[in-house]
Amino acid sequence: MENAVPTDAAEKALILAEALPYIRRFAGKTLVIKYGGNAMTDAALKEGFAKDVVLLKLVGINPVVVHGGGPQINELLNRVGKQGEFIQGMRVTDSDTMDLVEMVLGGLVNKEIVSLINKHGGKAVGLTGKDGHFIRASKMYLKSETDDEIDIGQVGEISGIDPSLVSLLDSQDFIPVVAPIGVGEDGEAYNINADLVAGKLAETLSAEKLVLMTNTPGVLDKNGKLLTGLSAQQVDGLFADGTIHGGMLPKISSALDAARNGVNAVHIIDGRVPHALLLEILTDAGVGTMIRA
Numbered sequence: 269m270e271n272a273v274p275t276d277a278a279e280k281a282l283i284l285a286e287a288l289p290y291i292r293r294f295a296g297k298t299l300v301i302k303y304g305g306n307a308m309t310d311a312a313l314k315e316g317f318a319k320d321v322v323l324l325k326l327v328g329i330n331p332v333v334v335h336g337g338g339p340q341i342n343e344l345l346n347r348v349g350k351q352g353e354f355i356q357g358m359r360v361t362d363s364d365t366m367d368l369v370e371m372v373l374g375g376l377v378n379k380e381i382v383s384l385i386n387k388h389g390g391k392a393v394g395l396t397g398k399d400g401h402f403i404r405a406s407k408m409y410l411k412s413e414t415d416d417e418i419d420i421g422q423v424g425e426i427s428g429i430d431p432s433l434v435s436l437l438d439s440q441d442f443i444p445v446v447a448p449i450g451v452g453e454d455g456e457a458y459n460i461n462a463d464l465v466a467g468k469l470a471e472t473l474s475a476e477k478l479v480l481m482t483n484t485p486g487v488l489d490k491n492g493k494l495l496t497g498l499s500a501q502q503v504d505g506l507f508a509d510g511t512i513h514g515g516m517l518p519k520i521s522s523a524l525d526a527a528r529n530g531v532n533a534v535h536i537i538d539g540r541v542p543h544a545l546l547l548e549i550l551t552d553a554g555v556g557t558m559i560r561a
Contacts, residue, residue: 287550294549295328297476298438300531302466303381304336305483307539317481318384320545321443325390329549330438333385333392333445334469336462337377344368356410357518361421361459369459370396373447381445393442395433396449398457403465404428405450405458424450424458426465429472467522471529478526479548480519481539486557487512487520498559500527527561534559 301321307313324331341359345352345368353360361369378394385392397403405424409417437444448465450458463480470478487495487503490511498506503524506512512520523534537544537556547555 283551286552290550291327291329294476296330298330298332298470298473299324299549300332300334300466300470300473300475300478301545302334302336302463302478302480303539304338304462304481305539307481307544308335308337308377309339310540313539313542314384315388316542317539317545318381318388318390320543321385321392322388322390323546324549325441325443331443332434332438332469332473332475333381333443334448334462334466335373335377335381335445336448337373340377341369341372344372355418355420357515358408358410358420358423358461359459361423363422366422366457366459370449370457373459374398374449378445378447385443385445391442392445393437394445394447396447397460397465398449398451400430400433401451402430402433403446403448403450403460404430405452405460407452407458422456422458424452424460426450426460426468429468431469431472434469434473461518461522463519463522467526470526470531470534475526475531476533477549478523478531478534479545480523480534480536481544482519482536483538483540484516484536485538485555486536487516487559495557496554498557500524500559500561503559523559527559530561532561 307317321331342352374396382392382394404427406427408423408425410420412418434444448460448462450460452458485494489495527534535548535556535558537548541555544555547553
């Protein structure tokens with residue numbers, strides 16, 4: 269047959285057709301993406317992520333990106349001869365460290381993501397919580413085993429988010445890229461966990477989905493098997509029996525809060541998989557764990 273369609277082209281057409289119901293369902297909806305892990309440091313994965321975000325915007329979905337930058341902060345601290353210190357998984361942030369955190373998160377990392385998205389045809393705008401004071405924060409204290417308060421410096425918890433700035437950018441076809449820096453009553457900067465910012469922002473924007481990109485396939489059971497679909501109740505059970513522990517605790521906690529406070533679905537996906545974002549949102553396959561309210 270002279271007019272035979274090449275197999276790979278036919279496969280692409282099938283994939284596009286498969287994406288149509290998802291595009292229809294999510295058009296006009298907001299998607300908050302916590303961008304971190306390998307997807308943020310591997311050159312090919314970074315390019316892939318930027319293309320995915322641009323494509324989602326072009327088909328009528330409103331992506332909002334929240335990013336971390338732990339490895340980049342550590343690298344700069346080492347370069348200036350400072351040792352990073354962590355207590356209960358939280359970075360101890362004195363005023364010198366906070367200056368570096370702001371430089372890395374609000375400058376270096378944020379602008380690199382903005383630039384990559386714009387290179388692929390998007391209109392990204394970088395923000396920190398200081399812009400329009402849209403992420404308001406107060407000082408976070410940790411509790412010791414004896415219930416004493418531990419002061420870890422300029423680390424914040426969120427006291428409120430004003431969604432108007434992000435909503436305005438969304439409505440004008442811009443893609444907001446948010447660095448997790450909050451602002452206190454006196455204008456002081458606070459370093460905030462990016463998972464917490466993404467979760468709270470998804471709640472405040474009444475997002476359709478919150479997507480957390482990680483360096484794991486998703487939530488795993490005790491035998492290392494991927495759990496693809498979970499209810500909020502099932503997640504509580506996994507906390508109780510210790511299946512979810514360590515570094516996954518804050519991530520899943522913010523996911524659970526979002527699912528309980530109006531976000532329709534939370535996806536924990538493997539950012540090491542090329543185009544993980546599109547696979548999870550626009551195909552039947554999916555590449556992670558979905559938590560439903």
